[in-house]
Amino acid sequence: MSTFIERKVALQAVNRLLVLTRISVWLVAGVVLCLLIFATYFVAFPDNHSANIEGTNQPDFSWTVPDINSVPNSHEGDLIRYGEQLIRHTSVYLGPRGKVKPISNGLNCNNCHLDGGTKTFGINYSGVFANYPKYRNRSGTIVDVKERVNECIERSLNGQRMQADERELNAMAAYILWLGKDVPNKVTPIGNGLKQVPFLDRAADPVKGQLVYEAQCVVCHGNNGEGLMKAEGNEYEYPPLVGDHSYNQGAGLYRMSPFASFVKYNMPFGADYTNPILSDEEAWDVAAYVNSLPRPGKDLAGDWPDISKKPFDYPFGPYADQYTEQEHKYGPFKQMIAR
Numbered sequence: 001m002s003t004f005i006e007r008k009v010a011l012q013a014v015n016r017l018l019v020l021t022r023i024s025v026w027l028v029a030g031v032v033l034c035l036l037i038f039a040t041y042f043v044a045f046p047d048n049h050s051a052n053i054e055g056t057n058q059p060d061f062s063w064t065v066p067d068i069n070s071v072p073n074s075h076e077g078d079l080i081r082y083g084e085q086l087i088r089h090t091s092v093y094l095g096p097r098g099k100v101k102p103i104s105n106g107l108n109c110n111n112c113h114l115d116g117g118t119k120t121f122g123i124n125y126s127g128v129f130a131n132y133p134k135y136r137n138r139s140g141t142i143v144d145v146k147e148r149v150n151e152c153i154e155r156s157l158n159g160q161r162m163q164a165d166e167r168e169l170n171a172m173a174a175y176i177l178w179l180g181k182d183v184p185n186k187v188t189p190i191g192n193g194l195k196q197v198p199f200l201d202r203a204a205d206p207v208k209g210q211l212v213y214e215a216q217c218v219v220c221h222g223n224n225g226e227g228l229m230k231a232e233g234n235e236y237e238y239p240p241l242v243g244d245h246s247y248n249q250g251a252g253l254y255r256m257s258p259f260a261s262f263v264k265y266n267m268p269f270g271a272d273y274t275n276p277i278l279s280d281e282e283a284w285d286v287a288a289y290v291n292s293l294p295r296p297g298k299d300l301a302g303d304w305p306d307i308s309k310k311p312f313d314y315p316f317g318p319y320a321d322q323y324t325e326q327e328h329k330y331g332p333f334k335q336m337i338a339r
């Protein structure tokens with residue numbers, strides 16, 4: 001009798017051991033699987049984990065520019081087509097001599113959002129439909145597409161914001177959203193925004209940048225960066241880079257990295273990311289030169305309410321780190337972003 005009970009107890013112990021072993025095998029297998037998934041993710045999307053400026057995440061979605069001729073003849077279609085005209089010829093409608101109303105500096109959205117907001121790494125609008133409304137660290141608020149357009153009007157066009165029900169604002173938003181309509185939710189297509197120009201080991205140098213400007217930019221943008229107005233007088237042939245009619249100090253291009261990245265892969269006019277003309281050094285130095293010259297100011301008191309979220313190249317303190325305004329303006333940025 002006692003041997004029977006002893007055997008039963010022994011058997012139960014063995015059973016328990018077996019169950020425990022099975023559980024541990026499953027646990028180990030689970031952990032290994034998780035590690036494998038993580039590893040594949042890091043290998044497949046290394047860019048997602050490096051220094052991040054807005055618009056540089058590039059999951060593997062390639063965007064095709066939709067055909068404007070496919071826009072139907074409807075009320076909505078008319079709004080989209082009007083929006084395209086406003087983006088390409090903003091100044092004709094909203095510039096200092098604009099036929100709708102004079103609320104901006106004479107730049108066209110198209111001067112920076114090249115080819116009607118469709119050029120690869122020319123700040124195209126491919127990601128807007130899929131990603132707005134979105135939280136923006138600059139304002140510390142959730143921003144929809146119309147608010148984002150107003151931000152560029154107030155900063156890049158140094159102008160006055162429009163009301164949410166104004167036809168021109170709705171038309172620009174409709175066109176921008178239509179361009180990205182086939183992009184899946186939250187995806188940022190390849191070629192969106194700007195391509196980050198590689199960082200230098202040294203600070204960007206305005207003195208060297210002046211030489212680059214004279215050799216590569218003066219022919220179009222003018223001796224003093226004043227640009228060239230078309231004969232009709234309502235839109236620029238070559239937009240200004242400096243002075244009262246240029247973007248203000250609150251604009252994205254006033255920061256070294258967006259400027260250098262825009263210019264490296266888009267300027268002199270005709271360059272693109274497959275055929276850059278400037279070296280990395282030239283791009284950074286010309287950014288330093290142009291952004292050391294005078295331009296309109298802007299009340300930036302409400303910007304970057306969480307100072308730890310300020311971009312490395314934001315030239316106005318206070319900062320959450322030990323670097324000075326001068327260092328945050330011109331660099332060197334390499335060790336700054338490695339922190």
Ligand code: HEC
Nearest residue numbers: 054055107108109112127148149152156193194247252253
């Ligand atoms: C002087 C250059 C410049 C001009 C002119 C300009 N923008 Fe921008 N815009 C920028 C920059 C720089 C960004 C930010 C790009 C980035 O961070 O990748 C931007 C971002 C945007 C975005 C957000 C894009 C995104 O993918 O998140 C929208 C929408 C936009 N601009 C609309 C406009 C409209 C509409 C106009 C004309 C009324 C305009 N912009 C004029 C420089 C400009």
Ligand code: HEC
Nearest residue numbers: 110111112216217220237238239240241263267268269286
């Ligand atoms: C062949 C003429 C040409 C040359 C050379 C040229 N650009 Fe441009 N640039 C343009 C044109 C045209 C646009 C507007 C594009 C459009 O609307 O399609 C522009 C737009 C820009 C813009 C954005 C709009 C603005 O006014 O802020 C910047 C910044 C810029 N260029 C910088 C430069 C720099 C820096 C150089 C020299 C490295 C340079 N460009 C050389 C023709 C030129």
